[in-house]
Amino acid sequence: MAEKIIYISNEPVVENSALEKTMIQAAEELNAKILVKDFTKNSKTTTDAPIIILCNGINVQDELILESIEKAYFSNQHIILYKPTNNEINAVYERLEGREYFKADNKIIGYSLFGLKLAENGVCYVLEDHEKQADAISRNMVDFLKDKQELDTPALHLFHKKGTDALGADFSDVNLAAMAKQHVISKKFTLKEKPCTLNFYMISCHKYEGTTAVGGEDWFFIQQYGILNGAPGYNKYWAGSWANVNGEDWFVGQGEVCLNYVDYYKMKNYIPLPDGADQIYAELIYADPQAINGITSYTVSEGIDIGGTVGFEAGVSGGDLEAKGSGSFSIGANFTSSYSFEVQDCSCKGISLSENNSSAEWEYKFKRAAQNRAAGKWQYLHDPAALSCSVFSPLNSWVWKFNTDKRDVYKSFISTMEIGIMNTISRYSGSQSPKHIAGNSEGNSVSFNITFNMPPLLGIDTKSLLFDKEGGTQKFNITVQGTWSLKIKDAPSWIRADQSGGTGAHSEVFISTDENQDKKERQAILQIYRVKDSTHNITDGLIEIKVIQSAGKI
Structure with missing residues (x-):
């Protein structure tokens, strides 16, 4: 746990407010110092500390704010929105996970806290706190910052193993287990004066079938604790x-x-x-x-x-x-x-x-x-x-x-x-x-x-290809529901792919490069898309592979 908490707003914490009580209790529990920063003046401030954002004191949907939140999220930092609206949660979640958190017609009770953390193992942890009392809000904030929502029980480990082992069973070189989405949501609330927590540990994965974009099945393994x-x-x-x-x-x-x-x-x-x-x-x-x-x-x-x-x-x-x-x-x-x-x-x-x-x-x-x-x-x-x-x-x-x-x-x-x-x-x-x-x-x-955290419909087995000066040919594997399409960004003449598209659950693609006669290394980007609708040329699921060719022996 970092020794400080970053409080983000363009307004100071109001004295004797519920927020002040919450922050003081959390800081004492964590033995941390609260640092106040105004992201509207310096939105690109970098920090490795947990970030707490006062939503009614800052425009969370501002592009610069979202950019800073995104950087913190993918650096595995804790992010907590204090009393956000559904629209603010949607804006942040869509930026981080690529989709809205709520359906448009969703009706839900108000939030005291909405927390997000992307763990190093790829699991997205979500805190949803609906408590009203400062003591309860502080307790839930501290638990989230201490990673208590990461349910470390034998039953959950076994459950995770069931799903990911099946995904990785006897299938090409694409690690389907790594493609499985892992999501943990912690709901904090009070019911009949009794504090309750419901944790949902969810693994989502896709069964690839056929060559159409709408074929196959989405599977969801869920534990409710x-x-x-x-x-x-x-x-x-x-x-x-x-x-x-x-x-x-x-x-x-x-x-x-x-x-x-x-x-x-x-x-x-x-x-x-x-x-x-x-x-x-x-x-x-x-x-x-x-x-x-x-x-x-x-x-x-x-x-x-x-x-x-x-x-x-x-x-x-x-x-x-x-x-x-x-x-x-x-x-x-x-x-x-x-x-x-x-x-x-x-x-x-x-x-x-x-x-x-x-x-x-x-x-x-x-x-x-x-x-x-x-x-x-x-x-x-x-x-x-x-x-x-x-x-x-x-x-x-x-x-x-x-x-x-x-x-x-x-x-x-x-x-x-x-x-x-x-x-x-x-x-x-x-x-x-x-x-x-x-x-x-x-x-x-x-x-x-x-x-639901929908599983990907497009996957590859590598994120980069390395070639030495002499060039040569290497391969990678593609898994897709339906049809995939490959483009080489800016189409440099020194690199070629043996095919630009394919269908089905297993495709091998061979990439060839010419000899590098320059004194500097050179790079290219392979862009792989899933064709969602070929009639209207609609694609989704873009994945990029970086190709690096050295100026000498690797």
């Missing part, structure tokens, strides 16, 4: 006669009361139905819970075997449950849409496909406080499930796939988190059973729009 805190508001006490529950008085007649513990969590993830569509043309290939608070021994099924040369096939191992298939599932998919199991004092129920034909859903339900039924009139409550009033960390995994022509339609998915609160009162007399009173359901759910 929750850090859900049931502690705030929980209270247990002895009531003399009446107990106040959710603003209402309930007669107890002396007995114990357990208030505000978690009854259930529901986690639902689905691709929304586009306007005018009658169904979702996406397949849910696999859906399983992976762990609860680190316990993994109860996993329902064995997973999927994603083999093949350039893509994936669903596995046939059935695990403990018989695999089920339907019209929307691949034959042999190791998937069951309905199951249940218990671990400790929590039960998990798989309810996938209830929202639509591709939804991945789970309900975690906790045991309620129970009454002592021993002889005699003195009755008391056993405490509710420990996980219902402490930190609960479920880890769920699922896999989606859809055809390439749907990527402009299915740009994101919706993740909904719902919490149910329970209260239990026990009578003094054992003649009456305990009464379970559900908490107020108002405001007990929140929905987020999670952007």
